[in-house]
Amino acid sequence: MPRPLPRHCYREKVFRKDSDFYLYVRVGHGPRIRIKAVFDTAEFWNEYEAAIGGKTPPRKAGPTAGSLAWLIERYREVNAWTSMSMATRRQRENIFKQVIATAGTTAYANITSPMIAKGRDRRSETPFQARHFIDTMRGLFAWAKSASLVKSNPALDVEYPTLKSGAGFPMWTGDDVAAYERRWPLGTRQHVWLAVLLYTGLRRGDAVRIGKQHVRDGVTTLQTEKTDTPVDVTILPPLEAALQAGPTGDLAFICGADGEPLTKEAFGNAFRDVCRAAGVNKSAHTQKVQGPESSRVIG
Numbered sequence: 551m552p553r554p555l556p557r558h559c560y561r562e563k564v565f566r567k568d569s570d571f572y573l574y575v576r577v578g579h580g581p582r583i584r585i586k587a588v589f590d591t592a593e594f595w596n597e598y599e600a601a602i603g604g605k606t607p608p609r610k611a612g613p614t615a616g617s618l619a620w621l622i623e624r625y626r627e628v629n630a631w632t633s634m635s636m637a638t639r640r641q642r643e644n645i646f647k648q649v650i651a652t653a654g655t656t657a658y659a660n661i662t663s664p665m666i667a668k669g670r671d672r673r674s675e676t677p678f679q680a681r682h683f684i685d686t687m688r689g690l691f692a693w694a695k696s697a698s699l700v701k702s703n704p705a706l707d708v709e710y711p712t713l714k715s716g717a718g719f720p721m722w723t724g725d726d727v728a729a730y731e732r733r734w735p736l737g738t739r740q741h742v743w744l745a746v747l748l749y750t751g752l753r754r755g756d757a758v759r760i761g762k763q764h765v766r767d768g769v770t771t772l773q774t775e776k777t778d779t780p781v782d783v784t785i786l787p788p789l790e791a792a793l794q795a796g797p798t799g800d801l802a803f804i805c806g807a808d809g810e811p812l813t814k815e816a817f818g819n820a821f822r823d824v825c826r827a828a829g830v831n832k833s834a835h836t837q838k839v840q841g842p843e844s845s846r847v848i849g
Contacts, residue, residue, distance in 0.1 A: 558575050583601040583604075613654060618653055620658070621694060637775045652669075666684070680710075680711045681711065742803055743824070745789045745792035749789035757817075758811060758813065759772065769784055769785065797809070
């Protein structure tokens with residue numbers, strides 16, 4: 551859910567795939583000034599302070615034409631980028647920030663497979679991040695090749711890192727659920743948290759978004775964050791009982807102590823803490839529950 555904005559700053563809904571809203575600043579009856587930087591970044595606060603003073607926010611000079619940073623900026627403007635889900639774009643945007651910081655001034659035409667392999671190897675301690683890096687660079691240069699900006703895609707020949715084998719996230723057991731519910735009984739917001747995850751099977755990024763506005767005739771309908779796929783989830787009796795007992799938020803069933811929605815990151819951390827308080831060493835990652843309740847899923 552959107553975070554609170556500073557004074558005189560407000561959101562305006564737009565109907566574009568690359569953004570859900572624009573940010574503006576207006577003091578009294580003064581001029582309406584758009585803030586183009588990402589909220590709560592250093593650039594945002596610089597633009598905000600300038601706008602409060604009635605000045606057009608200062609804009610940094612764009613990247614040099616022909617540089618890798620310039621190519622990334624052009625990529626952000628095309629359908630190949632804007633058609634991706636917001637979750638995918640956020641993930642890849644984080645990688646682009648790292649790439650621009652280390653190689654943004656490099657001519658994109660000079661980027662080679664060995665250079666991308668070095669970027670992969672710098673992320674060797676986090677194999678999944680390394681895979682995301684390769685996917686991001688493949689996507690960038692696939693578009694560049696289709697736009698005749700490069701002759702070949704240098705990321706295609708770069709192999710994925712080998713993922714370490716392991717058990718992954720541990721499954722929840724019936725005993726885990728019972729222990730959690732003893733510590734956080736019906737009528738606590740922590741009970742609502744578990745019920746939403748347990749009886750919807752939604753990922754935490756979707757679980758924190760659903761609220762009464764998504765429910766009609768006992769069925770929750772929403773577009774998933776990661777794949778932008780519409781899903782319908784029946785409100786089962788145990789979930790209905792938990793929601794009725796509450797507490798829930800006005801816009802989302804899962805809420806914090808103040809009744810406000812939680813981001814998926816904040817919820818993941820908070821849920822882990824309340825699990826530990828219940829003696830359960832598990833998390834909100836998607837896992838089936840072992841035993842007779844195996845049809846239930848922790849989202």
